[in-house]
Amino acid sequence: MDKAQKLTRADLRNASPQEIRNLIRSGDYRDVTSGLARGYTQVNLVVLPGKYAEDFHRFCQRNPKPCPLLSISEPGAPRFPELGPDIDIRSDISSYNVFRNGELTEAVCDVSDYWTDDMVGFALGCSFTFEEALEEAGLTLRHNAMGKICPMYTTNIDANPAGPFNGKLVVTMRAFPAPDAIRAIQVTSRFPGVHGAPIHIGDPAAIGIADLDQPEFGGDRMPIEKGEIPLFWACGVTPQLALKTARPEICITHTPACMLITDVKSAETAAF
Amino acid sequence: MDKAQKLTRADLRNASPQEIRNLIRSGDYRDVTSGLARGYTQVNLVVLPGKYAEDFHRFCQRNPKPCPLLSISEPGAPRFPELGPDIDIRSDISSYNVFRNGELTEAVCDVSDYWTDDMVGFALGCSFTFEEALEEAGLTLRHNAMGKICPMYTTNIDANPAGPFNGKLVVTMRAFPAPDAIRAIQVTSRFPGVHGAPIHIGDPAAIGIADLDQPEFGGDRMPIEKGEIPLFWACGVTPQLALKTARPEICITHTPACMLITDVKSAETAAF
Numbered sequence: 001m002d003k004a005q006k007l008t009r010a011d012l013r014n015a016s017p018q019e020i021r022n023l024i025r026s027g028d029y030r031d032v033t034s035g036l037a038r039g040y041t042q043v044n045l046v047v048l049p050g051k052y053a054e055d056f057h058r059f060c061q062r063n064p065k066p067c068p069l070l071s072i073s074e075p076g077a078p079r080f081p082e083l084g085p086d087i088d089i090r091s092d093i094s095s096y097n098v099f100r101n102g103e104l105t106e107a108v109c110d111v112s113d114y115w116t117d118d119m120v121g122f123a124l125g126c127s128f129t130f131e132e133a134l135e136e137a138g139l140t141l142r143h144n145a146m147g148k149i150c151p152m153y154t155t156n157i158d159a160n161p162a163g164p165f166n167g168k169l170v171v172t173m174r175a176f177p178a179p180d181a182i183r184a185i186q187v188t189s190r191f192p193g194v195h196g197a198p199i200h201i202g203d204p205a206a207i208g209i210a211d212l213d214q215p216e217f218g219g220d221r222m223p224i225e226k227g228e229i230p231l232f233w234a235c236g237v238t239p240q241l242a243l244k245t246a247r248p249e250i251c252i253t254h255t256p257a258c259m260l261i262t263d264v265k266s267a268e269t270a271a272f
Numbered sequence: 273m274d275k276a277q278k279l280t281r282a283d284l285r286n287a288s289p290q291e292i293r294n295l296i297r298s299g300d301y302r303d304v305t306s307g308l309a310r311g312y313t314q315v316n317l318v319v320l321p322g323k324y325a326e327d328f329h330r331f332c333q334r335n336p337k338p339c340p341l342l343s344i345s346e347p348g349a350p351r352f353p354e355l356g357p358d359i360d361i362r363s364d365i366s367s368y369n370v371f372r373n374g375e376l377t378e379a380v381c382d383v384s385d386y387w388t389d390d391m392v393g394f395a396l397g398c399s400f401t402f403e404e405a406l407e408e409a410g411l412t413l414r415h416n417a418m419g420k421i422c423p424m425y426t427t428n429i430d431a432n433p434a435g436p437f438n439g440k441l442v443v444t445m446r447a448f449p450a451p452d453a454i455r456a457i458q459v460t461s462r463f464p465g466v467h468g469a470p471i472h473i474g475d476p477a478a479i480g481i482a483d484l485d486q487p488e489f490g491g492d493r494m495p496i497e498k499g500e501i502p503l504f505w506a507c508g509v510t511p512q513l514a515l516k517t518a519r520p521e522i523c524i525t526h527t528p529a530c531m532l533i534t535d536v537k538s539a540e541t542a543a544f
Contacts, residue, residue, distance in 0.1 A: 182457055
């Protein structure tokens with residue numbers, strides 16, 4: 001019996017992070033997490049064997065816009081205590097991707113069987129937090145309004161390498177009329193822990209994007225209307241590209257759009 | 273003997289606001305004030321007969337981006353005590369413009385003979401402050417580097433009217449490569465008291481500017497280089513347009529680029 005089926009979208013939206021995590025942990029919720037436990041920070045997950053941890057940690061430190069590191073676990077301890085005292089990294093995400101030698105091999109809803117006592121978890125900030133702030137500021141995010149996934153693109157910008165981790169920067173694109181574009185830069189500048197300000201504005205070709213109509217990584221095509229300006233933010237898919245290059249024998253991430261919901265209020269991640 | 277002739281540009285740049293005001297008050301400095309007393313806020317001046325004061329005050333309140341009001345004098349008292357205890361509105365600016373019925377009739381270096389006991393002075397924030405902050409943030413302002421005056425344009429945007437004061441919004445334009453454009457929005461957002469964030473980015477035609485190569489109000493043409501994006505800020509010339517419409521029998525302003533130098537540190541006008 002799927003308990004989550006009894007819950008309306010409004011119930012899920014107004015639920016506490018703990019309530020959502022309990023539903024996910026018990027297998028009663030297996031869908032994407034956008035809009036759930038509104039007002040709380042959702043994070044990207046990367047789990048790596050211990051021997052890769054220091055290099056990947058340095059990769060995050062050197063690439064704070066795509067990889068804003070909000071928490072790192074103790075080796076072998078599947079916990080992010082500062083993100084929520086009861087969080088279990090192995091069971092509290094609705095869908096995990098498992099990569100072997102850099103290739104996606106399976107998606108599962110619990111990774112307890114994969115966990116080893118040297119694994120290290122990394123929690124990286126996610127754009128859901130700043131999207132919430134943009135919407136609260138009165139801006140329209142058309143992909144959200146249409147129930148679509150924000151378009152993503154690989155750029156020609158190299159991430160700063162660390163050990164075996166390197167690759168191109170991946171960006172998300174959101175287009176706004178000029179005054180809203182200015183406002184969007186202001187609002188997201190307040191959230192350096194969840195990708196922060198855009199890394200580019202205007203001409204996509206300047207960062208190596210040949211065609212905005214061909215998004216990657218499952219993002220949806222979002223046409224740019226007359227008078228709109230595209231803004232490009234560093235994206236949490238960047239570390240996944242770097243993982244493909246590093247080819248660790250195993251790596252666990254969340255499945256895109258199925259995030260870990262934390263007890264940290266979105267407003268707490270604001271810098272000012 | 274012109275004392276200021278003995279002073280180098282570096283002397284003037286490092287001088288205190290009081291030293292510069294003393295030179296100006298004694299008639300020993302009669303030039304533009306950009307780069308003088310670096311680190312201190314310079315302001316636009318508007319002086320009006322008492323019967324216009326309340327309407328113009330409301331015009332400022334309704335148009336905070338072009339008319340950021342930093343101080344208003346007591347009627348008849350030529351002082352801005354919070355901007356500098358010794359400031360004399362009548363003598364501390366190197367060149368004043370006098371308008372009669374909305375038309376410029378003379379430029380003088382002291383307005384003591386014009387001052388009446390009902391006159392009210394308005395000190396409005398000036399973009400010199402945020403330009404200083406932009407340069408400190410490492411951005412290049414090409415018009416400054418070339419010793420040119422920032423280009424200004426009348427837009428098709430109506431200022432919010434108050435009494436007889438109304439007119440179009442005037443903007444300044446500064447162009448930057450995309451990453452610097454984002455940074456410029458961040459930096460100037462911190463300075464709402466000196467025009468704040470841009471009001472427009474990108475296509476000039478969207479705000480009624482037909483040709484960027486035809487700046488107005490004495491600004492210089494500044495070509496936009498490949499990869500640059502134009503940013504448009506509300507400009508302190510906006511109230512001068514509104515004064516032309518209101519046609520008060522007399523009005524005194526500073527001459528463009530000859531500002532009142534205050535004791536307020538630029539950093540003090542930052543919002544965060």
